[in-house]
Amino acid sequence: MYLNGDTAFLVWMVPDPGSLALVLGMVGRSDANGNGRCCSDKAELEQGVDGCSIFDDGADKRVIGVDEGLGGAYTNAVEKVQPVASLLESLLDVEDQGTVLIGHHSQIPNFGTLWDWMTVEMKCLLAEVTAAFDVAGRCHQDAVVFERLYLTPQVSNGRRLQVSPSRWWSDRGCTVWFTGLSGAGKTSIAFELEAYLIQHGIPAYGLDGDNMRTGLNKDLGFSKQDREENIRRVAEVAKLFADAGQICLCSFVSPFAEDRELARRIHRDNDLPFFEVFVDCPLLICEQRDTKGLYQKARQGTIKGFTGIDQPYEKPEHPDLVVKTIDSTIEESMLHVVEMLQENGIVPLVEDDYDKVLELFVPKNRLAAANEEAATLPKLNMNFLDLQWLQKKKQ
Numbered sequence: 365m366y367l368n369g370d371t372a373f374l375v376w377m378v379p380d381p382g383s384l385a386l387v388l389g390m391v392g393r394s395d396a397n398g399n400g401r402c403c404s405d406k407a408e409l410e411q412g413v414d415g416c417s418i419f420d421d422g423a424d425k426r427v428i429g430v431d432e433g434l435g436g437a438y439t440n441a442v443e444k445v446q447p448v449a450s451l452l453e454s455l456l457d458v459e460d461q462g463t464v465l466i467g468h469h470s471q472i473p474n475f476g477t478l479w480d481w482m483t484v485e486m487k488c489l490l491a492e493v494t495a496a497f498d499v500a501g502r503c504h505q506d507a508v509v510f511e512r513l514y515l516t517p518q519v520s521n522g523r524r525l526q527v528s529p530s531r532w533w534s535d536r537g538c539t540v541w542f543t544g545l546s547g548a549g550k551t552s553i554a555f556e557l558e559a560y561l562i563q564h565g566i567p568a569y570g571l572d573g574d575n576m577r578t579g580l581n582k583d584l585g586f587s588k589q590d591r592e593e594n595i596r597r598v599a600e601v602a603k604l605f606a607d608a609g610q611i612c613l614c615s616f617v618s619p620f621a622e623d624r625e626l627a628r629r630i631h632r633d634n635d636l637p638f639f640e641v642f643v644d645c646p647l648l649i650c651e652q653r654d655t656k657g658l659y660q661k662a663r664q665g666t667i668k669g670f671t672g673i674d675q676p677y678e679k680p681e682h683p684d685l686v687v688k689t690i691d692s693t694i695e696e697s698m699l700h701v702v703e704m705l706q707e708n709g710i711v712p713l714v715e716d717d718y719d720k721v722l723e724l725f726v727p728k729n730r731l732a733a734a735n736e737e738a739a740t741l742p743k744l745n746m747n748f749l750d751l752q753w754l755q756k757k758k759q
């Protein structure tokens with residue numbers, strides 16, 4: 365095989381009059397600007413690939429090109445790209461690693477326009493071709509082109525939905541942002557909600573100080589600037605989770621309104637739903653709870669800059685939801701959030717709409733209602749084993 369670490373792989377778009385041709389080629393690293401040589405058909409391409417030197421013009425330029433003559437309507441292009449992609453994949457050994465270069469013929473006045481025009485499938489295919497080689501990207505001619513290829517999602521949510529194990533996956537990604545004093549109940553509610561959602565087949569993932577401040581954000585403390593950066597990074601991560609179809613549950617004190625606004629903006633700019641939930645609990649109660657013993661330390665002055673003690677907490681002025689956590693159970697508080705998600709079409713309203721987890725045991729939060737209903741129904745004595753068989757039968 366002729367490819368090695370010094371060889372580049374070039375995906376080259378060239379226009380035909382009235383149509384589009386895709387040139388996929390490999391060029392020596394030293395000559396990334398080579399003019400693509402085009403074969404007229406697949407046979408010629410294969411011949412060219414086998415005898416690569418045919419295309420060696422003597423200037424350290426090894427181009428294997430194919431003019432697939434995508435011809436006619438641009439929308440047919442995918443079918444034409446597919447065989448080329450497969451062909452190249454089959455021709456390249458796994459250990460052949462080159463640099464992926466995305467270039468375009470100078471005749472294309474504006475690749476951006478072309479990119480906008482390309483269907484998602486075409487972009488995916490282009491990405492597949494390049495990703496197939498596990499290569500590091502390097503830019504040729506037009507950095508924007510290359511960046512665009514990688515920055516644009518390669519799998520649309522629609523596509524993801526098709527292979528999703530759950531109907532509720534993919535198109536309902538969002539972020540629920542819990543803000544409130546330490547000890548207010550953010551984490552307890554988020555954990556309860558995560559369990560509830562997972563039980564209903566809805567993918568959810570919780571981010572909090574424990575998993576963010578010990579890893580990605582372990583360089584950050586609690587100064588105003590560090591908190592701002594903490595929230596910014598968390599919001600960026602949450603955005604990705606939401607984009608991947610998860611319900612991302614973020615529990616952060618996030619005491620400053622402008623930081624929370626930034627988190628919202630990061631989501632809004634990406635068309636992802638963002639819900640700010642103010643977990644409202646008076647400082648006095650939080651201090652009494654003192655779940656981690658930190659208030660005491662803050663009062664003693666061992667910890668400086670503790671929110672609510674010697675740093676401010678700016679209450680949200682227009683949160684999407686306020687959940688008060690005194691005089692209510694964690695479960696009740698959690699169900700308020702579920703209601704909000706139902707109202708916003710994130711969580712289905714009717715039980716039947718769920719992708720049912722094949723589980724006959726009633727979840728804790730529905731136990732009281734189920735018992736009430738059960739009291740009105742005909743009775744049949746069953747032991748635990750009978751129940752297990754019934755479960756098995758259901759599956």
Ligand SMILES: Nc1ncnc2c1ncn2[C@@H]1O[C@H](COP(=O)(O)OS(=O)(=O)O)[C@@H](OP(=O)(O)O)[C@H]1O
Nearest residue numbers: 546547573586591594616617618619668669670671
């Ligand atoms: N100075 C100070 N102020 C507030 N909180 C403090 C501080 N130092 C440590 N802790 C503990 O860290 C948790 C807050 O981290 P966050 O990442 O949520 O903070 S922030 O959003 O960046 O403000 C918070 O956890 P929770 O109790 O879960 O909210 C505290 O236990």
Ligand SMILES: Nc1ncnc2c1ncn2[C@@H]1O[C@H](COP(=O)(O)OP(=O)(O)O)[C@@H](O)[C@H]1O
Nearest residue numbers: 546547548549550551552655689692693694697
């Ligand atoms: N309705 C409620 N919602 C959430 N937590 C509650 C509620 N009622 C009491 N609590 C208690 O308050 C404490 C909240 O702690 P935690 O969830 O760690 O708060 P935070 O993450 O905001 O610091 C827990 O001990 C929890 O059991």
